[in-house]
Amino acid sequence: MKNYRLQLMVCAGTACVSNHSLEIKEALEREIKNHNLENEAQVVQTGCNGFCGAGPILVVQPDGIFYQLLKVTDVKQIVEEHLIKGRPVKKLLYTPPEEKTPIPKLSDIPFFAEQTLIALRNRGLIDPENIDDYIARGGYKALAKVLTSMTPDEVLNEIKISGLRGRGGGGFPTGVKWESCKKAHGDEKYVICNADEGDPGAFMDRSIIEGDPHSVIEGMIIGAYAIENVKQGYIYVRMEYPLAIKRFQIAINQAREYGLLGQNIFDKGFDFDIEIRRGAGAFVCGESTALMASIEGKPGEPRAKYIHTVEKGLWDKPTCLNNVETWANVPQIILRGGKWFASIGTGDVSEDPWGGSKGTKVFSLAGKVNNTGLVEVPMGITLRDIIFRIGGGIRDGKKFKAVQTGGPSGGFIPESLIDLPVDYEELTKVGSMMGSGGMVVTDEDNCMVDMAKYFLAFTQAESCGKCIPCREGTKRMLDILEKITAGQGTEEDLVLLEELSNAIVESSLCALGGSAPNPVLTTLKYFRDEYEAHVKDKKCPAHICRQLNTYKINEKICLEIGHGCDVCKKYCPDGAIIGERKKVHYIDPAKCGKCGACYDVCNFNAIYIE
Amino acid sequence: MGKLKIEDLDKISESVRKRISLREGAGKVKITVHMGTCGIAAGARNVMTAFLNEIEIHNAKDIIVVTSGCAGLCSKEPMVTIEYENQAPVKYIELNEEKVKKIFDEHVLHGKIVPEYALSIGSERIQ
Numbered sequence: 054m055k056n057y058r059l060q061l062m063v064c065a066g067t068a069c070v071s072n073h074s075l076e077i078k079e080a081l082e083r084e085i086k087n088h089n090l091e092n093e094a095q096v097v098q099t100g101c102n103g104f105c106g107a108g109p110i111l112v113v114q115p116d117g118i119f120y121q122l123l124k125v126t127d128v129k130q131i132v133e134e135h136l137i138k139g140r141p142v143k144k145l146l147y148t149p150p151e152e153k154t155p156i157p158k159l160s161d162i163p164f165f166a167e168q169t170l171i172a173l174r175n176r177g178l179i180d181p182e183n184i185d186d187y188i189a190r191g192g193y194k195a196l197a198k199v200l201t202s203m204t205p206d207e208v209l210n211e212i213k214i215s216g217l218r219g220r221g222g223g224g225f226p227t228g229v230k231w232e233s234c235k236k237a238h239g240d241e242k243y244v245i246c247n248a249d250e251g252d253p254g255a256f257m258d259r260s261i262i263e264g265d266p267h268s269v270i271e272g273m274i275i276g277a278y279a280i281e282n283v284k285q286g287y288i289y290v291r292m293e294y295p296l297a298i299k300r301f302q303i304a305i306n307q308a309r310e311y312g313l314l315g316q317n318i319f320d321k322g323f324d325f326d327i328e329i330r331r332g333a334g335a336f337v338c339g340e341s342t343a344l345m346a347s348i349e350g351k352p353g354e355p356r357a358k359y360i361h362t363v364e365k366g367l368w369d370k371p372t373c374l375n376n377v378e379t380w381a382n383v384p385q386i387i388l389r390g391g392k393w394f395a396s397i398g399t400g401d402v403s404e405d406p407w408g409g410s411k412g413t414k415v416f417s418l419a420g421k422v423n424n425t426g427l428v429e430v431p432m433g434i435t436l437r438d439i440i441f442r443i444g445g446g447i448r449d450g451k452k453f454k455a456v457q458t459g460g461p462s463g464g465f466i467p468e469s470l471i472d473l474p475v476d477y478e479e480l481t482k483v484g485s486m487m488g489s490g491g492m493v494v495t496d497e498d499n500c501m502v503d504m505a506k507y508f509l510a511f512t513q514a515e516s517c518g519k520c521i522p523c524r525e526g527t528k529r530m531l532d533i534l535e536k537i538t539a540g541q542g543t544e545e546d547l548v549l550l551e552e553l554s555n556a557i558v559e560s561s562l563c564a565l566g567g568s569a570p571n572p573v574l575t576t577l578k579y580f581r582d583e584y585e586a587h588v589k590d591k592k593c594p595a596h597i598c599r600q601l602n603t604y605k606i607n608e609k610i611c612l613e614i615g616h617g618c619d620v621c622k623k624y625c626p627d628g629a630i631i632g633e634r635k636k637v638h639y640i641d642p643a644k645c646g647k648c649g650a651c652y653d654v655c656n657f658n659a660i661y662i663e
Numbered sequence: 664m665g666k667l668k669i670e671d672l673d674k675i676s677e678s679v680r681k682r683i684s685l686r687e688g689a690g691k692v693k694i695t696v697h698m699g700t701c702g703i704a705a706g707a708r709n710v711m712t713a714f715l716n717e718i719e720i721h722n723a724k725d726i727i728v729v730t731s732g733c734a735g736l737c738s739k740e741p742m743v744t745i746e747y748e749n750q751a752p753v754k755y756i757e758l759n760e761e762k763v764k765k766i767f768d769e770h771v772l773h774g775k776i777v778p779e780y781a782l783s784i785g786s787e788r789i790q
């Protein structure tokens with residue numbers, strides 16, 4: 054093996070690849086060759102780095118110099134300055150918002166420095182398509198430990214001690230789930246990994262699979278061993294994740310070649326194998342019973358869970374379904390001990406498995422924060438730390454308004470609760486949830502009625518239609534929200550919204566309907582004034598709901614700065630603008646259809662919303 | 664490689680270790696070659712290559728070689744700083760391939776400082 058002195062870790066996560074990171078990789082290889090450095094510097098592709106807002110990303114090791122927003126044309130300079138002369142290229146380094154000095158090292162950048170990595174511990178450090186890289190970072194050691202020195206019961210016990218809870222939405226204690234499946238009758242059982250990840254904008258699971266697929270596979274093998282009588286596992290991956298599917302398949306093939314999947318693993322008389330199943334594409338297919346129906350080739354619809362899937366799941370056999378991130382935590386718990394895991398986070402799980410939130414959670418941070426991307430943080434961290442320390446605060450110096458946690462059916466949490474610790478129970482208490490880890494930050498420019506409408510429209514469209522409260526109820530709610538944002542809402546509508554929400558939560562068959570009203574309920578609770586402004590004053594305080602806006606032209610600006618440029622008139626579909634070139638323009642309120650086009654096109658900001 | 668035995672995990676680990684420890688930035692020994700314009704003119708590249716060759720010859724593990732800019736003492740270039748696990752960093756000056764061999768054998772491999780080539784022990788704090 055060659056002795057490289059430098060390794061150039063190019064992020065090949067989906068976001069960076071779509072920003073041409075693979076072309077940057079090729080350019081690096083070319084330039085390295087041109088300078089005869091191919092024996093000194095090696096280019097490696099890694100999984101998602103997390104700081105997607107800064108991509109394409111390159112990290113030069115061993116110093117950990119972090120380059121961001123790269124272009125192919127930057128490559129030459131990096132090779133000539135940094136690789137040859139040892140001088141990092143300043144202009145390509147990360148500079149925090151509102152600061153002047155760049156931070157060269159990845160580990161010093163607050164976005165990374167404040168994170169705690171368990172599920173993402175190999176991120177950016179290994180080549181996900183090379184099993185040896187995973188092994189060199191301690192991979193499959195947990196499996197070896199389990200097969201040589203632990204009974205299935207001892208493995209189960211370790212998971213129980215850890216306090217690990219499901220990362221896919223419900224937060225169900227993993228040890229309790231494994232134990233029920235283990236106790237269920239049957240000599241043929243299954244384990245499944247849920248990689249359906251249907252939340253719009255979420256990519257925690259995709260990133261784990263693309264960056265470190267073996268951690269999930271190892272977790273599943275250990276789970277199968279602990280539950281017993283499990284010979285087959287399935288990974289249910291969203292169809293829209295081609296790279297994840299490819300990396301999983303490569304990983305499975307390599308694990309089979311090494312005999313880590315298949316018959317008689319490590320010659321310990323234990324057999325287990327995994328197959329991939331592609332998701333059918335609907336959001337509801339991520340729900341446990343719908344997912345199993347889909348694997349069986351039936352329509353992906355939920356069924357009533359009078360009988361739990363741990364007893365009668367896939368093909369009516371006892372089945373243990375866990376989320377990608379849940380599985381990825383398992384090897385570390387085995388290697389470092391359940392006690393270690395339980396030392397991170399909130400509460401106490403030694404008596405009550407629901408008594409606390411342990412370990413870390415991966416969130417995809419999106420919306421109006423400066424640093425968007427994927428972050429792994431210890432449970433119990435405050436929302437403020439995530440948004441302001443890791444996320445770098447709100448973009449363009451705007452004011453924070455609310456954060457939605459838990460995906461499309463999570464609730465909005467207002468500024469007054471920003472010091473809330475991130476914990477399953479705490480989030481539920483304020484009307485939101487941990488969910489799978491979506492986190493959408495909104496600022497003063499967002500209208501909360503509009504946000505609630507946006508997310509309800511998503512869940513409404515994804516309702517499978519099997520039960521009436523969810524199918525019809527969410528449609529009614531959406532109609533009302535449309536009415537309110539169009540300026541036709543009444544105060545009775547607000548009461549009706551609340552009643553409908555509660556009825557749907559109570560009577561829906563699955564958690565899609567059971568949680569879909571959360572965005573509406575929480576905004577009604579914390580931002581009632583905004584709803585009232587819409588229905589009573591017929592105003593949208595954030596000026597988002599255009600039907601409630603009154604567009605006006607500032608005569609002075611239009612004449613003196615814009616010189617009556619006449620542009621707005623051309624764009625007005627209703628002929629509502631009066632005026633001619635070099636003269637003041639006016640809007641005729643009787644004709645104005647409130648489309649906002651003039652507001653958007655005026656280059657002089659002469660048009661304002663009253 | 665076919666089916667693995669448990670011992671094979673360590674073997675694979677060992678053989679890939681060099682590659683990985685570089686990424687973790689955590690070797691047992693860290694060699695910093697100062698490669699400012701002055702250093703390069705004075706032969707810093709040859710010194711770096713010499714260190715890389717020594718690593719190869721000894722098949723040594725957990726050693727990382729990094730480059731940095733000028734150390735601010737141009738008249739004494741080529742210069743390197745060696746940080747051996749749990750020891751203070753040592754700066755060596757006016758190096759050539761002969762000196763590199765000795766420093767590698769004694770300090771890098773065995774943690775024994777070579778005082779006759781050393782400039783100073785300890786390092787200025789940056790911050």
Ligand SMILES: Cc1cc2nc3c(=O)[nH]c(=O)nc-3n(C[C@H](O)[C@H](O)[C@H](O)COP(=O)(O)O)c2cc1C
Pocket residue numbers: 218219220221222223224225247248249250251252336337338339340341342374375376377379380489563564565
């Ligand atoms: C509508 C709906 C969609 C869901 N989508 C997902 C999903 O994409 N991924 C996931 O892991 N769990 C999803 N879940 C939760 C699963 O039903 C199940 O609780 C979870 O996969 C169990 O794993 P865990 O205990 O490790 O979290 C969804 C639930 C519902 C109701």
Ligand code: SF4
Pocket residue numbers: 337355515516517518519520521523524561562563564565566567
């Ligand atoms: S709650 Fe909605 S998604 Fe779930 S089963 Fe009923 S109709 Fe389908």
Ligand code: SF4
Pocket residue numbers: 606610611612614615616617618619620621622638654655656657658659660
């Ligand atoms: S686009 Fe602006 S500046 Fe031009 S005429 Fe219209 S209001 Fe006046």
Ligand code: SF4
Pocket residue numbers: 604624625626627628629630640644645646647648649650651652
């Ligand atoms: S808002 Fe639309 S309709 Fe009204 S004046 Fe402007 S361009 Fe015309």
